[in-house]
Structure formats: structure tokens, C-alpha cells
Amino acid sequence: MSKVPEGRRSSARFLARMLPGAVAAPAAALVTPCLAVAKRAPPKGRGWVHEILFEGARLQVEVEKGRVALRDASGEVATKTFARIARAAASLPVNRAVIDGIAVVQRPGGASDRALLDAELAAGHGERIVLFAFDLLHLDGFDIRAAPLAERKRVLAALLAEAALPAIAFSADAEGDGRDFRSEVEAMGLAGMVSKRADAPYASGASGDWVRVRVSPKPRRA
Numbered sequence: 001m002s003k004v005p006e007g008r009r010s011s012a013r014f015l016a017r018m019l020p021g022a023v024a025a026p027a028a029a030l031v032t033p034c035l036a037v038a039k040r041a042p043p044k045g046r047g048w049v050h051e052i053l054f055e056g057a058r059l060q061v062e063v064e065k066g067r068v069a070l071r072d073a074s075g076e077v078a079t080k081t082f083a084r085i086a087r088a089a090a091s092l093p094v095n096r097a098v099i100d101g102i103a104v105v106q107r108p109g110g111a112s113d114r115a116l117l118d119a120e121l122a123a124g125h126g127e128r129i130v131l132f133a134f135d136l137l138h139l140d141g142f143d144i145r146a147a148p149l150a151e152r153k154r155v156l157a158a159l160l161a162e163a164a165l166p167a168i169a170f171s172a173d174a175e176g177d178g179r180d181f182r183s184e185v186e187a188m189g190l191a192g193m194v195s196k197r198a199d200a201p202y203a204s205g206a207s208g209d210w211v212r213v214r215v216s217p218k219p220r221r222a
Contacts, residue, residue, distance in 0.1 A: 003065050003095050009140065010093040012159040016139040019155065021146030021201065027096045027138040030075055031145075032204035033058060034100070034135075036212035042178025042195050043211055049150060049173040050181040053192035053212060054132055055112045056104035057082075061089050061131070063097040081121065085131045088167035092159070095140050099156070100202075101133035101171065111190050133160060134171035137202055145202040149209075152202070178213075186215045 016022060042050065058073040059082065068089045070079045079086045082103050089099075104112035105120050105128045120128055136156035137145050144152055153173065160170045174181055178195050185193045192214035200209035 004093055008093050009095065010159050010162045012155050012162065013094070013140040013142075015155045015158060016136075016144050017142045019142075019144050019147035019151050021148075022142045022144045023146065024141055025138075025143040026141075027062065027064065027098050028143070029062075030071060031060060031098060031100075031137055031202075032075075033060065033073055034203055034210055035206045036194050036196075036210035037206055037208050039211045039213055042182050042193060042213045044177060044179065046175075047198055048178060048195045049153075049175055049198050050178055051134060051171050051173045051194045051196070052185065052190055053194050053214070054102045054104045054171070055114045055191050056102045056117050056132075057114075058100075058102050059085070059131060061085070061097070061099040061101065061133075063089055063092055063094055063099075065095055066090055082126070082129060082131075084126045084129055084167050088131075088165040091165065092163050092168075094159070096138060097136070097140070097159075098138040099131075099133050099168075100135035100137060101131045101168075103129050103131050105129055109189060111188075129167070131168045132171040133168055135202060147201065148199040149196055149202070150198040182213065182215060191215070 060071045062069045068086045072078045105116040136152050157170050195211045197209040
């Protein structure tokens, strides 16, 4: 294993260590993922950010001095299964990082489909698989799980923008009323949405701070 030279490391590490709740600590070997609670309707009011619900395989990406381990939702090692993502993660400009995301294959319109992902894996290809990263738990010696979600995502966005890796994309979010975002998701023909409290820390296990809502896609008008 080799460290990334100081001059090549992401400047996002300086943002991470300044976050409220950031603690100097080694990266945890395995973090139990935060799970969204299923609801019929999205939350109302302020204080939430909303993301697209992707259909795929949940992955935790662990980077340690160029060495990468991918783990699925049950904690099983999946590095070889998602080799394209692992190769991309190895080139991140960091010494240590833990990223939470989901591996997907998208249709031309942007919708993801677990069946497409399974078919891609079964065929032994994998070049269409992309990790949509939606959370950052650790960066270069600082555990940032206690920091507000919005701040963790700000650092993650900065890191991925610097890295510019086709196989790892940032899962963008939108503020505002969840009902408006739901209407947009329906119009786009997507599976659903995930709403998250902007000020919430990362909590392992089922958490009401993350709310998952499935939708019935509306047919596009000609």
C-alpha cells in the first residue's frame, strides 16, 4: 500500500476536518448502513433534502492507501463483483475514505433497474455499472458521521468533482417540499425518492431521518 502524495490529495480533506462533529479517528472496518424507512408520502416542510431512489446494489466503499474494499448491504466483500467501481475508487485522491452509495445500471432516460444490473453482472461485463455516492463517513483521518448530512454531502461533492471519475457519480439532492420533488420524480418515470433530514448525523440501522417513498410513474405527454 502507498500513500497519495500530499500535492495530489483532495482539498476536500480540509473541509472534512472542519465539520461540526468531525473526530480524528481511524476509519471503521465496517459501518452498518443507515436504512430508509418506507412511507407512503414524503415529508413536508423545510429541513429535508430529497434524492432519487436508485434501484441497484447498496455498497460501502472503503479506501485505505490505494487499497479498496467494497462491501454489500450485508457486509459481504463485493470488490471483485464490482471491479469497475473498485478500480475507480483506487484512484480517488485520498489516503483513507469510507463512502456510502449504490451501484446501478441506468436506462437511457436515467431510470435505474435492478434487473439490468443483474444482467450486466451475469454477462461478466460491468462497464455500464456506476456507483451513485450519496454519503461520506470518513475522509483522511476524520470520522464525520456525527456531522450534519448536508455538510457531509458538501464534502463528498467536492471530492468527487476533483476526482472526475466516470464510474463514481455524486447523487445530487434538492431542497424544498417533498411533494414537489415527488411530482418531478413521477414525471421523469423514476422508481421513487429518498428524503433525508439535512441536519441529521449518520445513524446505522433503520432511521426516521431517511424516508423512502415509491411512486407510480406518470406517462409522458407527447
